[in-house]
Amino acid sequence: xxxxxxxxxxxxxxxxxxxxxxxxxxxxxxxxxxxxxxxxxxxxxxxxxxxxxxxxxxxxxxxxxxxxxxxxxxxxxxxxxxxxxxxxxxxxxxxxxxxxxxxxxxxxxxxxxxxxxxxxxxxxxxxxxxxxxxxxxxxxxxxxxxxxxxxxxxxxxxxxxxxxxxxxxxxxxxxxxxxxxxxxxxxxxxxxxxxxxxxxxxxxxxxxxxxxxxxxxxxxxxxxxxxxxxxxxxxxxxxxxxxxxxxxxxxxxxxxxxxxxxxxxxxxxxxxxxxxxxxxxxxxxxxxxxxxxxxxxxxxxxxxxxxxxxxxxxxxxxxxxxxxxxxxxxxxxxxxxxxxxxxxxxxxxxxxxxxxxxxxxxxxxxxxxxxxxxxxxxxxxxxxxxxxxxxxxxxxxxxxxxxxxxxxxxxxxxxxxxxxxxxxxxxxxxxxxxxxxxxxxxxxxxxxxxxxxxxxxxxxxxxxxxxxxxxxxxxxxxxxxxxxxxxxxxxxxxxxxxxxxxxxxxxxxxxxxxxxxxxxxxx
Amino acid sequence: xxxxxxxxxxxxxxxxxxxxxxxxxxxxxxxxxxxxxxxxxxxxxxxxxxxxxxxxxxxxxxxxxxxxxxxxxxxxxxxxxxxxxxxxxxxxxxxxxxxxxxxxxxxxxxxxxxxxxxxxxxxxxxxxxxxxxxxxxxxxxxxxxxxxxxxxxxxxxxxxxxxxxxxxxxxxxxxxxxxxxxxxxxxxxxxxxxxxxxxxxxxxxxxxxxxxxxxxxxxxxxx
Ligand SMILES: Nc1ncnc2c1ncn2[C@@H]1O[C@H](COP(=O)(O)OP(=O)(O)OP(=O)(O)O)[C@@H](O)[C@H]1O
Ligand SMILES: [Mg+2]
Numbered sequence: 001x002x003x004x005x006x007x008x009x010x011x012x013x014x015x016x017x018x019x020x021x022x023x024x025x026x027x028x029x030x031x032x033x034x035x036x037x038x039x040x041x042x043x044x045x046x047x048x049x050x051x052x053x054x055x056x057x058x059x060x061x062x063x064x065x066x067x068x069x070x071x072x073x074x075x076x077x078x079x080x081x082x083x084x085x086x087x088x089x090x091x092x093x094x095x096x097x098x099x100x101x102x103x104x105x106x107x108x109x110x111x112x113x114x115x116x117x118x119x120x121x122x123x124x125x126x127x128x129x130x131x132x133x134x135x136x137x138x139x140x141x142x143x144x145x146x147x148x149x150x151x152x153x154x155x156x157x158x159x160x161x162x163x164x165x166x167x168x169x170x171x172x173x174x175x176x177x178x179x180x181x182x183x184x185x186x187x188x189x190x191x192x193x194x195x196x197x198x199x200x201x202x203x204x205x206x207x208x209x210x211x212x213x214x215x216x217x218x219x220x221x222x223x224x225x226x227x228x229x230x231x232x233x234x235x236x237x238x239x240x241x242x243x244x245x246x247x248x249x250x251x252x253x254x255x256x257x258x259x260x261x262x263x264x265x266x267x268x269x270x271x272x273x274x275x276x277x278x279x280x281x282x283x284x285x286x287x288x289x290x291x292x293x294x295x296x297x298x299x300x301x302x303x304x305x306x307x308x309x310x311x312x313x314x315x316x317x318x319x320x321x322x323x324x325x326x327x328x329x330x331x332x333x334x335x336x337x338x339x340x341x342x343x344x345x346x347x348x349x350x351x352x353x354x355x356x357x358x359x360x361x362x363x364x365x366x367x368x369x370x371x372x373x374x375x376x377x378x379x380x381x382x383x384x385x386x387x388x389x390x391x392x393x394x395x396x397x398x399x400x401x402x403x404x405x406x407x408x409x410x411x412x413x414x415x416x417x418x419x420x421x422x423x424x425x426x427x428x429x430x431x432x433x434x435x436x437x438x439x440x441x442x443x444x445x446x447x448x449x450x451x452x453x454x455x456x457x458x459x460x461x462x463x464x465x466x467x468x469x470x471x472x473x474x475x476x477x478x479x480x481x482x483x484x485x486x487x488x489x490x491x492x493x494x495x496x497x498x499x500x501x502x503x504x505x506x507x508x509x510x511x512x513x514x515x516x517x518x519x520x521x522x523x
Numbered sequence: 524x525x526x527x528x529x530x531x532x533x534x535x536x537x538x539x540x541x542x543x544x545x546x547x548x549x550x551x552x553x554x555x556x557x558x559x560x561x562x563x564x565x566x567x568x569x570x571x572x573x574x575x576x577x578x579x580x581x582x583x584x585x586x587x588x589x590x591x592x593x594x595x596x597x598x599x600x601x602x603x604x605x606x607x608x609x610x611x612x613x614x615x616x617x618x619x620x621x622x623x624x625x626x627x628x629x630x631x632x633x634x635x636x637x638x639x640x641x642x643x644x645x646x647x648x649x650x651x652x653x654x655x656x657x658x659x660x661x662x663x664x665x666x667x668x669x670x671x672x673x674x675x676x677x678x679x680x681x682x683x684x685x686x687x688x689x690x691x692x693x694x695x696x697x698x699x700x701x702x703x704x705x706x707x708x709x710x711x712x713x714x715x716x717x718x719x720x721x722x723x724x725x726x727x728x729x730x731x732x733x734x735x736x737x738x739x740x741x742x743x744x745x746x
Contacts, residue, residue: 001632003623005618288551305583367677368578368605368633370598437665515604516578519612520568 005379007498016353020346024389024498025396027335027342028491030484031472032332032397035490040481041324044411045313047251047477048256048320056130058284059294061110061122064305074135103141105182105237105271111136113276114304115185116268121300126144128284128512130192133277135184135267136258139236144175160455162520172361181224182236183258184267184277187211194257195247203230205243210263216241220248236260237270320477342389350382350506361510362518378510379503386499389484397491404481411477525551525574525717526612528585532569532740543569544580544736545740547607553684556711560745561640563604565737566723568689570713572644575687576600587589605633609678609716611688615664615670623673624649626657630646648680649673652706665734672706679710685717686710692727 012015107113119133185195188208201220216234223229225247233240241262249256268435284293290308298306354361361374543566551557551574559567572578573585576592576598585592590603604610609630612622617626627645636644650657652672663672671691678686689709692700704727713720720727728734734745 001625001628001638005621007623008620008622011711194616359614359616360618363612363618364629366575366604366610366612367630368601368631369629371602373632514578516572519616520579 002377002380005377007180008512009071009381010384011507016349017388020349020385020502021381021389021392023342023345023390024386024495026388027339027498029397029400030338031494032394032487032491033153033400033404034327035479035487036397036401036481036483037479038327038331039484040479040488041320041327041411044320045324045478046309048308049312056283057193058290058309059217059282059297060307061114061118061280061282061297061301062278062305062307062353063114063303064406066112070360078450100145101143102142103235103238105137105139105267106423107271107273107276107278108136108138108181111278113273113278114280114301116264116275116277118282118301118304119277122282122297123295127289129283129285130193131255131265131280131282132186132189132195134186134193134195135264135271135276135303135418136275137182137271137280138179139182139260140177140179142177142233149348150218157517160335171175178503180259182260182262182267185261186265187263192283193279194263197250198247198256199250202386203244205242205245205247206261206263209519210244211265213263214239214241215244215263215264217245217247217261218243219256219259221255234260236262239270264321266459300340301479323411323479339494339498346386346502347505350378350502351424353381354378354509356508358513358518361513362515365515366519375507375511378507379500382503383496383499384508386495386497386502387492389498390495393495395493398483401481401483404479408478408480415493433486437469483517497513524552524588525549526584526586527573528584529579530573530585532566532573532578544573544741545745546583547740550731551717551719551733553717554715556708556730556732557720557734557735558728558734559719559721559737560723560725560728561737566740567737570737570742571687571689571719571721572648573612574685575722576603590644602633604632605713606681607684607688609681609683611659611674611686613690613693614668615662615674617670617673617677622659622661623654623665623676623693626662627674627677627680630681634681644680645656645676648676651679652676652746656730668708669693671695671703675703675706678716679714679716682714685719688718688720690723692722692724697726700724714722718729 005393018025046104062189096321113135116133122131149480182391183194185193187206189195201215206217214236216236218228223243228243230243230245232243234243235241247261264277282293282297284290294306294308298304362368364374365371381514527547527549530544530547530549533545534541542554547564547570559570561567565697571594573580574587574594576587579707580593581594587603587607590599595603606611615624618629621629624642624645626632627648628641631641637639646655646658649655649672652667652675654672654676657665657669659674662673665673675688678688686707689708692703695703699708707718708718708730710716718731720731722728736743736745
């Protein structure tokens with residue numbers, strides 16, 4: 001009878017069944033899509049982090065950038081960014097303009113260094129399986145012609161005198177600024193850090209015998225874009241390096257963490273950062289005690305910034321960062337609200353159904369039906385309505401996830417190379433209004449790095465300097481939303497819970513009806 | 524056999540209480556056919572509810588074959604209703620989504636009758652009220668008289684000791700009324716039921732063995 005009665009009720013009161021089921025279906029579909037996209041975004045974040053920090057890196061140690069205390073015209077301090085000082089005698093004078101050609105290797109603005117002795121301290125900490133130190137640098141070369149300083153002033157004076165003399169190349173200045181990222185790594189060192197997520201493409205990798213040699217390994221895609229190949233040379237910091245090999249990313253990323261890899265000691269010498277490194281990559285003994293290890297590393301190196309993968313996930317920027325925020329904020333709230341609304345609809349409709357059927361339940365009680373049987377009947381109807389909604393919701397949700405996967409939106413994610421200090425560095429750079437972007441991939445992509453020209457030439461601004469350097473830390477990831485059995489089980493579970501909740505409340509109302517009253521109420 | 528002693532039923536009304544039954548003392552032997560008449564608001568339905576174990580009296584006692592209906596708990600009363608007492612309601616009170624046959628079957632559910640036997644008995648009950656061919660129709664597809672027949676079939680399918688009918692012909696035309704009365708009287712004769720019918724209609728009341736009149740909660744015999 002239970003089944004027959006249930007079927008007759010659901011079919012006989014189709015409108016109520018459909019409304020409750022649609023509400024539930026919408027909520028369940030949303031829960032599935034939001035969950036699945038959230039999982040996809042999480043995977044994408046992990047992928048971005050992996051490409052930058054390397055497989056197997058649990059913790060990174062960096063030096064925070066100290067906030068500037070004076071705001072002068074000069075970018076003071078050790079991390080003073082790139083400044084090209086063109087004195088009056090610089091370059092070669094030809095006619096009205098001077099030719100300049102300068103190349104410089106330095107730590108990116110917004111990045112601070114720590115002594116490489118920290119590596120030994122990290123390695124001595126218990127719970128560390130491996131650690132490696134790198135020096136992340138940016139090589140910026142600048143070549144082109146500058147207008148002649150005195151000529152420019154001359155023109156101005158002429159203009160003032162009412163006589164306009166237009167002199168050929170005065171105003172025009174053609175520069176080319178080329179910037180790429182260079183990473184100093186310990187040749188033949190531990191397979192922790194960015195180098196761990198690269199694979200040899202051509203030539204060879206750096207070995208321990210390369211110490212002190214001017215040899216470089218290039219990112220394969222960078223090499224291709226610059227038409228560089230193994231056996232060729234590359235000018236880094238004013239010195240020619242022999243290209244001995246190229247590497248490609250092991251993951252699905254388009255590029256590895258850096259454009260160029262050179263031996264650490266050479267990098268330190270060329271950038272005048274003797275015994276300095278920018279980041280130490282640490283892999284932990286057990287994945288479960290990463291937080292404990294973080295605490296002990298922090299104790300060993302109180303001034304350094306110790307970040308776990310979880311800390312770093314929040315530093316992923318770009319559209320991936322926005323997507324992650326969108327999903328975790330809007331998506332979660334939306335599904336909670338819609339779920340609550342669906343539950344409410346189910347409860348209200350069930351209550352109104354019970355009220356409408358007061359006489360029916362009174363009659364059944366009068367002919368001997370127990371309270372339990374009537375509650376069971378009401379609850380059964382609600383649960384089945386919930387389950388129908390759940391099943392429809394799963395189908396709609398899967399279709400939605402399928403569409404997301406077909407469209408597969410491309411997200412870009414960047415990680416501040418200065419780690420946690422990145423945001424501060426970004427702000428500092430704006431305050432100074434100078435310096436060529438550095439290697440940090442701030443959300444803005446490092447465009448518009450105002451070039452604080454030195455000397456009297458002043459105010460020749462151009463952008464794009466930091467572009468290529470920034471791109472090395474920015475990864476493009478195609479979003480794919482994975483579906484797990486658990487998401488479906490949880491979604492259907494929620495639908496059943498919603499049905500049970502509505503059924504329990506409706507059943508409770510029905511059980512409180514006294515048979516005599518129930519019969520009288522409608523008469 | 525019903526035994527009512529000093530039975531009083533009061534309802535809490537606005538301001539003062541309404542006394543629906545006032546100190547009623549009454550016996551109804553098994554197998555008797557009783558008609559209850561009286562003005563509206565007199566307490567007819569209230570008395571029937573007491574007899575049907577749907578409600579408890581405010582004071583006094585009521586027994587049905589040694590079961591004290593005033594003392595039993597809700598569960599016991601429900602069980603008693605399911606087994607011993609058949610109801611025919613004034614407004615038919617059929618379940619709109621169920622077919623005629625399924626409506627009849629609902630009366631057998633509390634007794635735990637297996638599905639096949641339930642079906643068989645429901646078909647027989649419908650035949651006995653002359654509706655054998657309408658088992659798969661829903662209430663909305665039946666006339667008033669037919670609906671009341673289904674309600675009667677539902678009341679008698681469990682073969683109760685007592686059949687209580689509250690204005691079973693109230694909504695029906697004279698011809699249909701007589702048909703329904705024929706059905707009820709036939710069942711009473713055939714099965715030896717105790718049959719209590721509440722009615723406004725003297726033509727119906729005249730067919731009973733015994734006639735009671737209730738006015739302002741007081742019961743008196745009509746001879
Ligand atoms: N649940 C209740 N609450 C309050 N008063 C009630 C309740 N049930 C019945 N009454 C009152 O008790 C009195 C008797 O009601 P009852 O329904 O028994 O009358 P009746 O004789 O069946 O009338 P009718 O012929 O109109 O059906 C009436 O005055 C009625 O208002
Ligand atoms: Mg009445």
